[in-house]
Amino acid sequence: MRDYLKLLRFVRPYYGLFAIAIVCMGFSAIFDGVSLAMMVPLADKVLTNKKIIIPAQLPDFLANLVDKINNTPPETMLGYMVVSVLVLFFLKGVFGFFQSYFMSDIGQLVVRDIKAKLYAKIQSLSLNYFTHKRGGELMSRITNDVKLVENAVSYGSTDLIYQSLQVVIFAVVIFFIYFKMALISLVFLPLISLPIIKVGKVLRKLSRRSQEKIADTNSLLYETIMGARIVKAFNMEEYEINKFNRVNMDYYKLSMKSIKRTLLLNPSTEFLGCIAGVLVFFWCGREVIAGKLSFGVFGLFLGSLLSLIRPFKKLSQVNALNQQAMAASERIHEVLETEPTVKEALSPKELSGFKESIEFKDVCFSYSDTQILKSINLKVGYGQMLAIVGPSGTGKSTLVDLIPRFYDPQEGKVLIDGLDVRDFRLSSLRNQIGIVSQETILFNDTIRANIAYGKLDASDKEIEDAARRANAHDFIVKCPQGYDTIIGDRGVKISGGERQRIAIARALLKNAPILILDEATSQLDSTSERIVQDALDSLVCGRTVFVIAHRLSTVRNAAKIVVLDKGVIVEEGTHSQLLEKKGLYKRLYDAQEIQ
DSSP states (O other): OHHHHHHGGGGGGGHHHHHHHHHHHHHHHHHHHHHHHTHHHIIIIIITOOOOOOSSOOOHHHHHHHHHHHTSOHHHHHHHHHHHHHHHHHHHHHHHHHHHHHHHHHHHHHHHHHHHHHHHHHHHSOHHHHHHSOHHHHHHIIIIIHHHHHHIIIIIHHHHHHHHHHHHHHHHHHHHHOHHHHHHHTTHHHHHHHHHHHHHHHHHHHHHHHHHHHHHHHHHHHHHHHTHHHHHHTTOHHHHHHHHHHHHHHHHHHHHHHHHHHHHHHHHHHHHHHHHHHHHHHHHHHHHHTTSSOHHHHHHHHHHHHHTHHHHHHHHHHHHHHHHHHHHHHHHHHHHTOOOSSOOOSSOBOOOOOSSEEEEEEEEEEETTEEEEEEEEEEEETTOEEEEEOSTTSSHHHHHHTTTTSSOOSEEEEEETTEEGGGBOHHHHHHTEEEEOSSOOOOSSBHHHHHGGGOTTOOHHHHHHHHHHTTOHHHHHTSTTGGGOBOOGGGTTSOHHHHHHHHHHHHHHHTOSEEEEESTTTTSOHHHHHHHHHHHHHHOTTSEEEEEOSSGGGGTTOSEEEEEETTEEEEEEOHHHHHHHTSHHHHHHHHHHHO
């Protein structure tokens, strides 16, 4: 129950609408009961012209109504019933429409809210969260898991309340008509509920496993679609097809286990209900023969008892639906309740710029149990260009990722003008930093929008100027729609070098005082690299630039170069000083010169 109430928290903002829907369900359920009760005057008065006989003691208003019906001619009663049936079914239809409409509206509102909360939460989480979660898995939580919650809210809650109301109404009818027989009949209700509860627990476990398999499928699809070029280059189509088929088959098996258990509920509850109906038919049939019960009242009793079977069957399906939704709700709350590892200070300071230096003081950093940076001490003055070089996997990118607080060090501090970067408001800190990463990330939008991504209010002139300085303008104007050309997912419609130049233009437009270039020219040809390098050199004046470079020829003019090896600074100095030391830097440089 606690888990179900947790699921219903999503409905909390719409309790008013939910209450109106419940009222409409109540009237609709009452009209169902009244419609069934119409068989009493039809069978006893209109068709057989006999008196209605009810063994129970009736309240005065009902006793008077029965007497009036018994004293009304059959032809007149038939006319009344024709009008009553039309009115009843019209009102039932009206209330049925509104309860379905309101519950569907609540379901769609809940879906909208959950998706918005999930997406906002995912955007707020730290980068290390995404190193442990697959993109396909997160997509599955926003799409498939949310859909299961919608089904539980829109259809599950509707049936849960509506069918429960029907159970109450029909139970009241049978107890009212024949209390003793009703008690005997309802002995079977716990027996009907037992398989519903037992199967529901199994379905919840199966549903969670099924949703995990859907996440696996989504992740596999995402990887192979994005990596289609690699799959084809290595002739791995058959391998990927077989891998997908295995995941697909696992999901199929889990789905069939759930379906089998869900389908078993219907015949089991129906059979138990049938046993109760046969016993009632035998017992009450003898009462009708003895004249202690009229045929119409017997029909209402039996009809009401059999009508209890349908709500219980529906409730068994609702339980299966809700168990699936609660498993999905757990996965959704798992994301919503995750705390970012990079947190803002309680009273953060605003960083509007800096004047002196950026300093790494005794910085240590680890991914899980693997230490990446060890006791890094480094100071970069305002307006300087610092180049970071070294073999692959030595922590170069991780080091610069600590400046915008993509990660926080486990030990030590990163200081700007003597203040810990953890004391600044994250947005104000990152506003001071422009980044061009080794992996070029562009969006399925226009070239103009991609360049202006960090400065949405930029004018066309500013965008074009940034493109010119990044050596991108010439190829942009040759595109079909120029700056308004859509470049596709991750910029797939343009070349790697063109994507890199757009990313550089984006960083140039932001015009931040701190610039991080992580292999920023790695995908450019020699001519473009030289032109863009000239543009980047012009930015050094008045700015602090961190350059991670594989091509050491691009960092000759850096004010300072540090050489990382196995997470430790092993050398530092200018280009000429490091060559004279004849250490790791010279070996790396000589190896590139030979190439």
